[in-house]
Structure formats: C-alpha cells, structure tokens
Amino acid sequence: MSSASPRPSPTRYSMPGAPSRRRPQPRNGSGLSRGAARPVAHRHRAPGPGTARLPAAPFPAARFPAPRFPAPLAQLPAARGAVKAQGQPGVVVPDRSRVMASAGSPGPGGVPAVPVASGHSIPVLGLGTSHHGGYSHGAVVHALQKCGIRHIDTAKRYGCESLLQRAIRESGVKREDLWITTKLWHSDYGYENTKKACLESCERLGVEYLDLYLIHWPDAQVPGKSNREVRAETWRAMEELYEKGVCKSIGVSNFLISHLEQLKEDCVITPHVNQVEYHPFQRPQELVDYCRSRDIVFEGYCPLAKGEALTHPAVIQLAKKYSRTPAQICIRWSIQNGIVTIPKSTKAERIEENCKVFDFTIAEDDVEILNGMHDGRHVSWDPTSIV
Numbered sequence: 001m002s003s004a005s006p007r008p009s010p011t012r013y014s015m016p017g018a019p020s021r022r023r024p025q026p027r028n029g030s031g032l033s034r035g036a037a038r039p040v041a042h043r044h045r046a047p048g049p050g051t052a053r054l055p056a057a058p059f060p061a062a063r064f065p066a067p068r069f070p071a072p073l074a075q076l077p078a079a080r081g082a083v084k085a086q087g088q089p090g091v092v093v094p095d096r097s098r099v100m101a102s103a104g105s106p107g108p109g110g111v112p113a114v115p116v117a118s119g120h121s122i123p124v125l126g127l128g129t130s131h132h133g134g135y136s137h138g139a140v141v142h143a144l145q146k147c148g149i150r151h152i153d154t155a156k157r158y159g160c161e162s163l164l165q166r167a168i169r170e171s172g173v174k175r176e177d178l179w180i181t182t183k184l185w186h187s188d189y190g191y192e193n194t195k196k197a198c199l200e201s202c203e204r205l206g207v208e209y210l211d212l213y214l215i216h217w218p219d220a221q222v223p224g225k226s227n228r229e230v231r232a233e234t235w236r237a238m239e240e241l242y243e244k245g246v247c248k249s250i251g252v253s254n255f256l257i258s259h260l261e262q263l264k265e266d267c268v269i270t271p272h273v274n275q276v277e278y279h280p281f282q283r284p285q286e287l288v289d290y291c292r293s294r295d296i297v298f299e300g301y302c303p304l305a306k307g308e309a310l311t312h313p314a315v316i317q318l319a320k321k322y323s324r325t326p327a328q329i330c331i332r333w334s335i336q337n338g339i340v341t342i343p344k345s346t347k348a349e350r351i352e353e354n355c356k357v358f359d360f361t362i363a364e365d366d367v368e369i370l371n372g373m374h375d376g377r378h379v380s381w382d383p384t385s386i387v
C-alpha cells in the first residue's frame with residue numbers, strides 16, 4: 001500500500017484498493033468494538049451532545065459531480081494492473097509491473113473506476129455471480145486472467161464465497177488489485193449477527209477485508225421488531241466494520257429513497273453504494289438522482305435484464321447499427337448513464353464479449369431510445385412494498 005492519498009477529485013481518480021487517509025488499517029477481524037475514531041466526512045447527521053464536533057457534511061455531489069460518460073470516461077484510468085492483451089482488442093489481462101496510464105483515453109479494454117465516498121474507487125464493470133447455476137469456476141478464472149475483470153460481486157446468499165476463494169487464488173491476481181463485494185443476508189441482520197456474518201464471509205472468501213459489504217435487502221423479517229429498527233441496528237454494525245477497516249466501503253442493496261431517508265435519520269454514515277436493479281426496462285431515475293445528490297454510488301444489477309433485454313427489437317437494431325452484440329449495447333448503455341454494472345455469465349466467451357465495451361460510444365439519441373424503454377418491470381426483486 002502506498003502512503004495515504006486524499007479524497008479523489010473528479011478528474012483525479014484513484015485505483016481500486018487505494019487507501020484513504022481517513023481509514024484505519026484493516027485488522028484480522030476480531031475484537032470489534034464501538035468507539036474507535038470515525039471518518040469525519042459523509043456523515044448523515046450532526047454529532048450528539050458530548051461528541052466531538054465534526055465538520056459539516058461536504059455535500060460531495062456538488063463537489064464531485066456524478067460521472068457522466070462518455071466524456072469523463074476518457075479521463076478515468078483503467079483499473080490497477082490492467083493492460084491490453086496481445087491480439088485481443090478490447091480485452092485486458094493483469095500485469096502488475098505496469099499501471100495502464102490511460103488518463104486522457106479509456107484505453108482499449110481498460111476498465112475505468114469511479115470514486116466512492118469512502119476514498120476508494122470501484123471499477124465500473126464487474127462480474128456477477130449467483131446461486132442456481134450462476135457460478136462457474138473456469139469462467140471466473142478466465143475473467144480474472146484474460147478479461148481484466150477486477151471487480152467481483154457475490155453474496156452469502158449465492159453460496160459461492162468459498163468457491164471464489166479458490167478461483168481468485170488460481171487466477172494469480174493479487175488481493176490488493178481486486179474489488180470484492182459481498183452481501184449480508186437478512187437471516188444475519190442485527191448488530192452482533194452482522195459483525196459475525198461479515199467475518200464469516202471474509203473467512204469463506206479467504207480475505208482479511210471486503211472492498212464493499214452490502215445489506216442485501218431492506219426487509220428484515222425479525223418478529224417483534226420493525227424493519228426500520230433492524231436496518232438501523234444492522235447499519236450500526238456495518239459502520240463499525242467500516243471504522244475498523246474490515247470493510248473498506250459499506251452500502252445497501254435494493255434500498256428505495258424511503259429506506260435511505262430512514263437510515264439517514266437513524267444512523268451516522270451515509271451508505272457508499274446502493275446496488276439496485278438497472279437495465280433498459282428498469283431505470284429508476286429518481287433513485288439514481290437521489291443517490292447522486294448524496295454521493296452514493298449507484299450500482300446496477302441485472303444489466304441484461306437476465307437476458308430479456310437481449311431480444312428486444314430496439315436493442316437488436318442498435319447492436320446492428322454499432323456492430324456490437326445486444327449484451328454489449330446494454331452494458332455500455334449502463335456505463336454511459338454513469339452506472340456501475342455487474343453482468344453475470346458462466347461462459348468465458350460471453351464474459352470476454354461483455355468486457356469489450358470501452359472502445360465504442362452510443363450516440364446520445366440512441367442512449368435516449370434505450371432510456372425510453374423503461375416500463376417499470378422487475379426481473380429480480382421489487383422492494384416497493386417493503387416499509
């Protein structure tokens with residue numbers, strides 16, 4: 001790790017895994033307790049009586065406008081260690097001896113990263129994993145070794161954390177070059193359970209820290225307690241995991257504005273990321289705008305609408321127009337809309353295809369065509385009824 005670096009500015013993006021000067025160093029995950037020095041930025045509320053006065057929230061959205069691609073894309077460096085693969089335009093492979101100096105150009109195949117309020121940067125393109133046949137060891141190793149993937153999304157719920165440990169080790173990619181997200185399942189919600197579950201996820205993944213830990217779903221299902229109460233208790237444990245450095249960034253998933261507003265009243269640290277369904281049929285722009293205004297990175301899941309978007313005539317037509325595949329159109333569209341995205345495939349050739357999205361641009365009027373396809377449909381969960 002290099003020496004501490006300041007919060008990235010809009011034009012000076014840091015690499016995944018870069019340290020923040022506000023953060024304590026990760027520990028091995030035991031002996032967590034409250035009361036350690038807290039990072040002072042991006043807090044929800046003023047400190048209570050007897051608490052040291054903290055600087056006002058920096059309203060980072062104003063200082064750090066949400067990335068708008070393709071223009072800022074050209075200013076983003078590739079994820080650390082990425083370098084163009086020989087003979088494979090648009091594909092990158094790891095090379096720790098070089099950091100791809102692509103500022104001023106996205107670089108063919110380079111995966112750019114966007115800043116997170118924690119002081120770290122998340123690669124805009126990651127690889128999803130899931131249960132029910134959503135995991136392939138060979139595909140993950142291929143993604144890491146041959147496609148420049150440095151960001152992997154998983155969850156306790158998916159049951160593949162230990163499998164990922166093996167794939168990461170086999171890939172030879174170093175821990176510090178990876179962005180690993182996992183999620184807390186609702187059976188582990190609550191203050192003590194959350195801390196235990198996080199450490200167990202770390203153990204299964206074979207890591208000492210997580211780059212991002214998310215509350216998977218806003219419904220807590222704890223008898224005798226409101227969802228709001230349980231989410232707040234759970235989030236306090238997440239804050240502590242963040243303060244201790246076990247989680248470099250913390251966030252939520254499937255949270256709506258109402259859930260985020262409650263958390264703002266009940267807790268201290270604003271979630272760094274909200275991971276929500278996002279594809280041409282599901283573009284929750286009000287939530288995207290809300291997150292941007294509070295410096296919460298919006299991460300979109302199911303970018304292909306689980307494959308449903310790939311057969312839509314408008315997507316097929318645009319794929320022909322740009323000589324790309326429907327999957328590349330959907331992924332590029334998410335990225336151009338400033339959304340971090342995590343398509344899943346269990347097939348090496350599809351992962352390669354899904355990664356070749358940094359060497360073309362969808363024209364603004366075509367982006368508008370895709371934007372206009374929103375019909376509110378969910379292909380995953382719909383959290384609107386969760387209070």
Ligand SMILES: NC(=O)c1ccc[n+]([C@@H]2O[C@H](COP(=O)([O-])OP(=O)(O)OC[C@H]3O[C@@H](n4cnc5c(N)ncnc54)[C@H](OP(=O)(O)O)[C@@H]3O)[C@@H](O)[C@H]2O)c1
Nearest residue numbers: 128129153253301302303304305306327343344345346350
């Ligand atoms: N936070 C949450 O609650 C939540 C919920 C759902 C998903 N997620 C995350 O988001 C990730 C992605 O979501 P998802 O897997 O549900 O949906 P998705 O990425 O929209 O679509 C995946 C489907 O598309 C297929 N596919 C992938 N690339 C393709 C290509 N180039 N051409 C044709 N078909 C292609 C895959 O099949 P093959 O595997 O056979 O290639 C799979 O059936 C998940 O893996 C998970 O990490 C999070």
